[in-house]
Amino acid sequence: MPCFRSLAGVLTTLIATILLLPTSAKCDKGPKVHDPFFGIRVVDPATGNGVPLVQLKTTNEVTYWTDSDGWVAFAEPGLMGQEVYFQVASPGYWLKPDGFGFRGVRLHPEAGASATIELPRYNVAERLCRLTGEGIYRDSALLGLPLPARMKNLNADVTGQDSVQVVPYQGKLFWLWGDTNIASYPLGNFQTTCATSPLPVAGQPSPERGVPFEYFTRDDGRIRSMAPLAGDGPVWLFGLFNLAGDDGSETLYAHFTRHKSLSEVVEHGVMKFDDEAGVFQKVANFDRNELWRGPRGNAFMAKDKADQRNYIYFAAPFAYTRVAADEASILDQHAYESFVFDRQEKKYVWRRDVPPTSQKEEQKLVEQGSIDPHTAARYRLQDAVSGKGVIMHGGSIAWNEHRQKWILIGNQAGDKDAPSYLGEVWYAEADSPLGPWSSAVKIATHPQYSFYNPRQHPFFSTNGGRVVYFEGTYTAMFSAAQSPTPRYDYNQLLYRLDLSDAKLKAAQK
Numbered sequence: 001m002p003c004f005r006s007l008a009g010v011l012t013t014l015i016a017t018i019l020l021l022p023t024s025a026k027c028d029k030g031p032k033v034h035d036p037f038f039g040i041r042v043v044d045p046a047t048g049n050g051v052p053l054v055q056l057k058t059t060n061e062v063t064y065w066t067d068s069d070g071w072v073a074f075a076e077p078g079l080m081g082q083e084v085y086f087q088v089a090s091p092g093y094w095l096k097p098d099g100f101g102f103r104g105v106r107l108h109p110e111a112g113a114s115a116t117i118e119l120p121r122y123n124v125a126e127r128l129c130r131l132t133g134e135g136i137y138r139d140s141a142l143l144g145l146p147l148p149a150r151m152k153n154l155n156a157d158v159t160g161q162d163s164v165q166v167v168p169y170q171g172k173l174f175w176l177w178g179d180t181n182i183a184s185y186p187l188g189n190f191q192t193t194c195a196t197s198p199l200p201v202a203g204q205p206s207p208e209r210g211v212p213f214e215y216f217t218r219d220d221g222r223i224r225s226m227a228p229l230a231g232d233g234p235v236w237l238f239g240l241f242n243l244a245g246d247d248g249s250e251t252l253y254a255h256f257t258r259h260k261s262l263s264e265v266v267e268h269g270v271m272k273f274d275d276e277a278g279v280f281q282k283v284a285n286f287d288r289n290e291l292w293r294g295p296r297g298n299a300f301m302a303k304d305k306a307d308q309r310n311y312i313y314f315a316a317p318f319a320y321t322r323v324a325a326d327e328a329s330i331l332d333q334h335a336y337e338s339f340v341f342d343r344q345e346k347k348y349v350w351r352r353d354v355p356p357t358s359q360k361e362e363q364k365l366v367e368q369g370s371i372d373p374h375t376a377a378r379y380r381l382q383d384a385v386s387g388k389g390v391i392m393h394g395g396s397i398a399w400n401e402h403r404q405k406w407i408l409i410g411n412q413a414g415d416k417d418a419p420s421y422l423g424e425v426w427y428a429e430a431d432s433p434l435g436p437w438s439s440a441v442k443i444a445t446h447p448q449y450s451f452y453n454p455r456q457h458p459f460f461s462t463n464g465g466r467v468v469y470f471e472g473t474y475t476a477m478f479s480a481a482q483s484p485t486p487r488y489d490y491n492q493l494l495y496r497l498d499l500s501d502a503k504l505k506a507a508q509k
Contacts, residue, residue: 030114034144039114092123150212160490190234239295255295317395320356384506402465
C-alpha cells in the first residue's frame with residue numbers, strides 16, 4: 001500500500017503541474033537590458049508589435065502594466081533568480097486558461113535579461129500606444145531600450161487628457177483636449193489644452209509609436225489655457241473644424257460650453273482661433289436653452305447632393321445636425337439645421353425649428369409604428385453577429401476611399417448585459433453620411449472601463465484608406481472599475497483597424 005500511495009501522490013503532483021502550465025503562451029528570450037531589471041515584453045503574435053495596457057500580476061498581488069511598447073521593467077528583490085508566475089490580462093487580448101482557470105505564464109527573472117510573451121488578440125482593432133500623459137515609454141526607458149524620436153516621458157507637465165479633437169491646419173495637425181491633469185498640482189487646466197504635430201505625408205511620420213506633441217505653453221513652459229472665458233467653470237470645445245477661404249486662408253472654429261457642473265451649461269456658442277493671440281476667442285453666444293444649435297461632437301464636411309452646397313456636419317454620434325460652410329451661417333444660431341423625422345412626409349428632412357430626431361427617439365417611433373424600420377429608419381444599428389440592437393453614445397464619421405463608403409466608429413451606451421457602459425467600440429458603414437446605419441461589428445472592448453468620445457483620424461490612413469486609425473479617452477469614469485489604471489487612466493489610446501479583416505465583412509455592404 002505505501003508504494004501505491006506514493007505513486008498516487010506522484011501522479012497527483014504530475015497532473016496538477018500539467019494543469020498549471022499555461023497552454024497557449026509562447027515565451028522567448030529577449031534582448032539584454034539594464035541592471036537591476038528583468039525585462040518582460042508582451043507582443044501581439046499577429047503583428048509582432050508590443051501590446052500596451054497589459055496587466056502582469058504576481059501571486060502576491062504585485063501589479064505591473066506594460067508601457068506603449070509592451071515592456072515591463074521588473075525588479076522585485078525577493079522574486080529574482082527563481083520561477084515566478086504572472087497572471088496576464090488586457091482588454092481585448094487574452095491567453096487561454098489552464099486547467100484551474102488561470103491565464104498566465106511562468107518566467108525566471110534574472111537581472112539584465114528579458115523574456116517575450118505572445119498574447120493573442122481578440123479585438124479586431126490593434127491597440128498601438130498611449131498618446132498622452134506621463135511615462136508613455138517609462139519601462140522601456142528604465143530598461144535602457146531605444147525610445148521613439150521626440151517622445152518624452154513627461155511633456156509640458158501633462159499627466160492626463162480628456163476627449164480629443166484634431167484637424168489639419170496651416171500645414172500641421174492642430175489638437176485640442178478638454179480637462180487636463182498635470183504633475184505639479186491636483187488641479188490642472190480646465191479651459192482647453194492645445195498642441196500641434198507634423199502633418200503626415202504618404203503615411204509618414206506614422207503615429208504607430210506615438211505623436212510628438214508641441215503644446216501651446218505659457219512663458220514658464222506649462223500648458224496654456226486655450227479657451228479663456230470670464231466666469232467660473234470648465235470650458236470645453238467640441239465640433240472643431242477648419243474652414244478654408246477662397247483666398248487660401250484657414251480658420252478654426254469650435255463650439256464652446258462653460259459648465260457649472262457636468263450636466264449644467266451656463267454659456268455656449270462659437271469660438272474662433274486667434275493666431276496672433278494664440279488662443280480661441282468667443283465670436284458668438286447662443287441661447288443656452290437650445291444646446292443642439294451649434295457645432296458639436298466630431299465635425300466633417302460634405303456636399304449635399306440635393307442643393308450642391310457644402311455643409312459642416314456634426315457627428316454626435318450620428319450626423320444629427322449641420323450648418324452651411326460659411327462664416328455668416330456658422331455664427332448664426334438660427335442657421336443650424338437638424339435632421340428630423342417628419343411624420344406627415346414619413347421621411348427624414350432638414351429643419352431649423354426643432355431639435356433633431358435621436359437614435360433613441362427613432363427607436364420609440366419604430367416601436368409605435370410611426371417609422372418603417374426597413375425603409376425609413378436611419379439609426380437601427382444592430383450587432384451583425386447576434387442581431388441585438390446597438391445604441392451609440394459617441395462617434396466619428398468619415399469618408400473612406402478604400403471602401404468607397406462613409407464609415408462610423410463609435411462607442412456603445414451599454415446595457416446591463418454589455419461588458420462595459422462606455423467601453424465597447426463598433427464599426428459600421430453606409431452609402432451616405434446620414435445612413436441608414438444598419439449592421440455593426442464590435443472592434444474593441446474595454447470591460448468594466450470607459451473608452452469614450454472615439455475619433456477617427458483620416459489623415460493617418462494608409463494603403464489607400466484600407467488601414468485606419470482612431471483614438472478615444474480611456475478612463476475609469478462612468479464605469480465599474482474598482483481602481484483607475486496607473487498612467488493610462490484619463491488618457492488617449494490609439495488603435496489601428498485594417499478594413500480588409502474578414503471579421504468586418506458582416507458590416508460591409
